[in-house]
Amino acid sequence: MSNPTFGYLASLVPALKTREVLHTAPAGKVVEGKIVVTHRDPYPVRIRIGVSSGGITQFNPENYILYDYQIGEGQSYESDFIYYGNEQSLVVWADSPLTNFIIHGQVQDDPTDTGFVSATKLTPRTNTVLYTVPDGEEALLSIFVSNQGPSNGRFRIAISDENAGSSITADQYIEYNTDIVPRTSYQRTEIKVRGNQSIVAYSDNPDLAFSVYAKFNYSVISTDFTVAGDLDVGGNSLLRSSLEVRGTSLFKEPVVSEKTLSIGTTAASAPLVLTGPLSIKSSGEEGSTIASISDTTGNILTSGSLISSSVTTSGDLVVGNNKLVVDADTGNLTVAGTLDLQGGFGGNLNLLNNKVTNLADPSAATDATNRRYVDSKVVAFSIALG
Secondary structure (H helix, E strand, C coil): CCCCCCEEEEEEECCCCEEEEEEEEECEEEEEEEEEEEEEECCCEEEEEECCCCCHHCCCCEEEEEEEEEEEECCEECCCCCEEEEEEEEEEEEECCEEEEEEEEEEEEECCCCEEEEEEECCCCCEEEEECCCCEEEEEEEEEEECCCCCCCCEEEEECCCCCCCCCCCHEEEEEEEEECCCCCCEEEEEEEECCCCCEEEEEECCCCEEEEEEEEECCCCCCHHHCCCCCCCEEEEECCEEEEEEECCCCCCCCCCCEEEEECCCCCEEECCCEEEEEECCCCCCCEEEEEEECCCCEEEEEEEEECCCCCCCCCCECCCCCCEEECCEEEECCCCCCCCCCCCCCCCCCCCCCCCCCCCCCCCCCCCCCHHHHHHHHHHHHCC
């Protein structure tokens, strides 16, 4: 089965004392899973497990969450939940060629930077910020400490106040002078931390490696989603599938849609960006399209009237099938039908040496006259004089 997303994800028997990639999280995805290690040799094995920000070449020794952990013949080890995402890699190592590693869990969409976020070895006896949760976020943090040296070490872990950095008070410790012997590891999971709070660590041994994994407070919903009340989206919304809204929609931030976006009414104070055509349908379940905007030409098609206080165009203004054309370069007006001016002209009429044809006989003293009318009057006047 290629690229599974649930259950058994990958397995590997690494080469002797060689770091190898067990599994890599796909781009834009997060893996939540557990690692199972089984040993088949009659002698004990020591294993190491870590996460790289990329492949093997991006792996550093402080990235280990388990270091030289010992497993006996016929024994197994299973980790707690671990998170890695967006092309981060799970790296394994063993000093026996008869040890297999399995990762089982679930691959999900990742709208945040869930996964491995920090790893370091500390300057001894110095409070150091391991990780600060970004402003406005909430996260579940897992902390791993591994003793990679030959002597015992002690460490402390605290949660500092918002924007306090490495400054901590005595009541903020969650671990204080915890002993850790060589080649062992410590794990603390599901520490709830909010935006601008920091995980601060202290160690008396430079061989203690600290790493932090974050799972942000969000939900990925893969089934139908119904909200009885208001749905308030504070940030940008990217719609990868169709959305139908039959009530009033208020957009406080830009909404970007790659598929169909169906909205009853809007009261938007932010842009609505569509990568496809925009269609407006008549009311009802089976409403017909009464207006549309093409996503390729920008043409507006409507079965009704286009009403605007002004119309501005950088090209020709065309009405109907060239029934009325205003040339964008010259300003010339071409009318295929009758030009009916109810209010008359506001200035002189310049015919540019052209004729006025089909002119009716005058009835008022200020009416223009045609040639037939003038000729008849001249003939009548000549007869009268004769």
